[in-house]
Amino acid sequence: MSDPDDSEVYWWRPLEGESEQDTRTKILFSAYKEIHVNGFQAASLNNILAHTGVTKGALYHHFPNKTELGYAVIEEVIADRIFRSFIEPLNKAEDPVQGLISLIEEAGNAFSLRDIQLGCPLGSLAQEMAPIDEGFRLRLNAIYELWHEAIVKGIEKARQSGRLIDEVQSGQVAVMVVAAMEGCISTGMISQDLNRLQYCGEAIIQYLNLIQKKQAKGK
Amino acid sequence: MSDPDDSEVYWWRPLEGESEQDTRTKILFSAYKEIHVNGFQAASLNNILAHTGVTKGALYHHFPNKTELGYAVIEEVIADRIFRSFIEPLNKAEDPVQGLISLIEEAGNAFSLRDIQLGCPLGSLAQEMAPIDEGFRLRLNAIYELWHEAIVKGIEKARQSGRLIDEVQSGQVAVMVVAAMEGCISTGMISQDLNRLQYCGEAIIQYLNLIQKKQAKGK
DNA sequence: GTTGACATACCTACCGGTCGGTATTATAAA
DNA sequence: TTTATAATACCGACCGGTAGGTATGTCAAC
Numbered sequence: 001m002s003d004p005d006d007s008e009v010y011w012w013r014p015l016e017g018e019s020e021q022d023t024r025t026k027i028l029f030s031a032y033k034e035i036h037v038n039g040f041q042a043a044s045l046n047n048i049l050a051h052t053g054v055t056k057g058a059l060y061h062h063f064p065n066k067t068e069l070g071y072a073v074i075e076e077v078i079a080d081r082i083f084r085s086f087i088e089p090l091n092k093a094e095d096p097v098q099g100l101i102s103l104i105e106e107a108g109n110a111f112s113l114r115d116i117q118l119g120c121p122l123g124s125l126a127q128e129m130a131p132i133d134e135g136f137r138l139r140l141n142a143i144y145e146l147w148h149e150a151i152v153k154g155i156e157k158a159r160q161s162g163r164l165i166d167e168v169q170s171g172q173v174a175v176m177v178v179a180a181m182e183g184c185i186s187t188g189m190i191s192q193d194l195n196r197l198q199y200c201g202e203a204i205i206q207y208l209n210l211i212q213k214k215q216a217k218g219k
Numbered sequence: 220m221s222d223p224d225d226s227e228v229y230w231w232r233p234l235e236g237e238s239e240q241d242t243r244t245k246i247l248f249s250a251y252k253e254i255h256v257n258g259f260q261a262a263s264l265n266n267i268l269a270h271t272g273v274t275k276g277a278l279y280h281h282f283p284n285k286t287e288l289g290y291a292v293i294e295e296v297i298a299d300r301i302f303r304s305f306i307e308p309l310n311k312a313e314d315p316v317q318g319l320i321s322l323i324e325e326a327g328n329a330f331s332l333r334d335i336q337l338g339c340p341l342g343s344l345a346q347e348m349a350p351i352d353e354g355f356r357l358r359l360n361a362i363y364e365l366w367h368e369a370i371v372k373g374i375e376k377a378r379q380s381g382r383l384i385d386e387v388q389s390g391q392v393a394v395m396v397v398a399a400m401e402g403c404i405s406t407g408m409i410s411q412d413l414n415r416l417q418y419c420g421e422a423i424i425q426y427l428n429l430i431q432k433k434q435a436k437g438k
Numbered sequence: 439g440t441t442g443a444c445a446t447a448c449c450t451a452c453c454g455g456t457c458g459g460t461a462t463t464a465t466a467a468a
Numbered sequence: 469t470t471t472a473t474a475a476t477a478c479c480g481a482c483c484g485g486t487a488g489g490t491a492t493g494t495c496a497a498c
Contacts, residue, residue, distance in 0.1 A: 023444080039347055041261040045488065056489085057445050066488065117350050126409045127346040128258055131336050141409050167425075175415065176399065176422035179406050183398030190345045190360050196394065203395035206386070210429045242477080264454065275455085276479045285454065 010107075010115045011036065015084060024062045026052045031069055032077045036121045039128045040070050040136070067135065074139045078121055082143050087150045096154025097163070097212060100177065101205050108201040116188040116197055123182045148174050158212075168211045180204045229326075229334045230255065234303060243281045245271045250288055251296045255340045258347045259289050259355070286354065293358045297340055301362050306369045315373025316382070316431060319396065320424050327420040330407070335416055338408040342401045367393050377431075387430045399423045 012033060030052045034043045045066060049056060063069040086103060093099025118124075122143060129136035151174035158164050184204060188197030231252060249271045253262045264285060268275060282288040305322065312318025337343075341362060348355035370393035377383050403423060407416030 038351065039258065039260065041258065044486085046486080055445050058443070060489075061443060119346060119350060123405065124346045127338060127343045127405065130409050130411075131256065131338060137409065137411065141411075144406070144409055172418060172422040172425065175403075175406060175419045176426065179402030179419050179422075180395060180399045181402070182405055183400070183402030184394075186342065186346065186401055187363070187394060187398050190349050190356065190363055192349075192356065192360075199391060200394045200398050203391040203398075206391065207395065207426055207429075210426075263452085265452080274479050276457095277477070279455070280477060 008112050008114055009118065010110050010112065011081065011118070011121050015081065023054055023058050027054055027059055027062060027069070028073060028077055030054075032073050032121070035070065035073060035125065036118055040125060041128065045069075067133070070129075071135055071139060074125070074136070074143070078125070079139075079143050082122055082147065087147055090150045090154050093154065095158070096151075097158045097208055100151070100154065101208055104181070104201045104204055108198045111188070111194065111197060113192075113194065116185070116192060116194060119189040120182065120185045123185060144178065148178055151177055163213055164211055165213055173211060176207070177204065180207070227331050227333055228337065229329050229331065230300065230337070230340050234300065242273055242277050246273055246278055246281060246288070247292060247296055249273075251292050251340070254289065254292060254344065255337055259344060260347065286352070289348075290354055290358060293344070293355070293362075297344070298358075298362050301341055301366065306366055309369045309373050312373065314377070315370075316377045316427055319370070319373065320427055323400070323420045323423055327417045330413065330416060332411075332413065335404070335407040335411060335413060339401065339404045342404060363397065367397055370396055382432055383430055384432055392430060395426070396423065399426070 027048065030048045031043065034048045034051070038044070038047075043066075045056070045059065049059060059069070063072060089103060090096060090099050093102075122140065125136070126140045126144075130140060131137075152170050155164070155168075155170040155173045159168070159170055180200075181204065184197060184200040187200050188194065246267065249267045250262065253267045253270070257263070257266075262285075264275070264278065268278060278288070282291060308322060309315060309318055312321075341359065344355070345359045345363075349359060350356075371389050374383070374387075374389040374392045378387070378389055399419075400423065403416060403419040406419050407413065
């Protein structure tokens with residue numbers, strides 16, 4: 001049931017273990033895409049249904065209303081994707097700062113033109129819904145909080161092993177990195193220019209290098 | 220015709236020379252606020268009208284359709300505000316980097332709780348509309364472009380007077396600053412925490428200090 | 439024969455947009 | 469100075485369409 005160009009969109013790539021077998025999951029993923037493209041408020045249930053072949057009865061059997069469907073998309077689709085793509089790799093990284101740099105480089109290369117048209121599903125939804133629905137805000141904020149903490153932990157680790165300059169605070173770096181990365185994707189989206197996205201990514205990497213102590217490096 | 224709490228919102232403060240005398244301007248400002256709160260797609264013309272006392276006939280006399288009203292809001296309200304608040308002060312600043320720092324500090328202090336609930340009108344609209352309407356994207360991108368260029372010019376000026384470290388590129392710093400500032404407001408909005416907004420602002424300032432050459436300073 | 443998993447038909451509220459009409463002002467000929 | 473004309477600014481009832489949501493029915497599995 002997935003469009004032919006699904007794999008072209010970084011954010012829509014099927015992840016390991018994800019197979020749209022049951023009706024509920026079908027709805028969830030179709031809603032995820034529709035919301036990513038149109039935003040939550042403009043997302044049409046009939047559209048979501050039309051893309052899956054599922055009927056309205058089935059939808060309202062699994063979800064009490066549109067809002068709860070939105071919540072489920074955040075909790076069961078978006079959270080998982082952010083975790084697997086941005087948080088887990090960071091927790092597992094030997095050198096967290098280097099891990100962060102690799103993450104940014106990989107994302108910069110993985111994004112297609114369609115990706116920068118659409119922007120980050122987490123960021124877009126947050127921008128739209130945080131001001132008008134507390135349920136959305138809380139759920140989205142929880143994801144950001146997780147991401148933030150992973151970066152704090154990583155930076156703190158680097159700091160304690162003496163690789164960072166003294167004037168730097170882990171929390172501040174983490175906030176900065178999250179903000180810059182979100183802003184970086186926005187910048188790419190609005191300019192619709194992949195080069196600018198990558199250029200901005202390089203600027204973040206440069207920042208990450210600035211806060212590291214200078215040492216004899218090959219480069 | 221303005222709400223009592225209008226002056227509480229940084230983005231809704233009446234600017235010098237702005238007086239809502241004629242019908243067209245009334246509609247424009249009401250639409251600006253409605254769009255800022257609900258987004259463009261969810262903005263209701265009837266709501267916009269109800270807040271002004273203007274009728275639908277008047278609206279469609281001045282604007283051919285909702286989309287063109289949205290374009291007018293960008294070109295005549297948002298662009299002007301961004302220019303006056305973020306671009307002009309930068310162009311006029313003696314020391315542009317210091318000017319940038321002041322700007323960030325002032326914004327951090329000026330934002331109310333309501334402001335960080337709503338987020339940046341430019342950023343929110345860009346997130347929502349850039350992917351789905353090229354007319355919006357182009358107009359919003361033009362504003363970002365202006366802002367970006369102002370920062371490039373400022374950084375370049377500082378660089379040429381030898382105040383910046385050598386490894387830094389003006390364009391890269393500008394991209395980074397724009398991204399970080401947008402992301403900073405997003406972060407504040409999602410966490411709904413003024414402290415975090417300011418904390419993030421300080422991180423940007425720290426970055427700006429990192430790219431400046433160290434010199435004997437009073438501080 | 440009850441329950442879960444749907445399918446179908448339908449409801450109402452509200453959306454952007456239209457359209458015939460009117461009040462006010464500007465222009466200008468008589 | 470009056471009066472005919474015309475453009476501007478505005479009014480508000482109304483329209484088709486779509487939105488989210490519901491009521492009722494079907495049917496296989498246990």
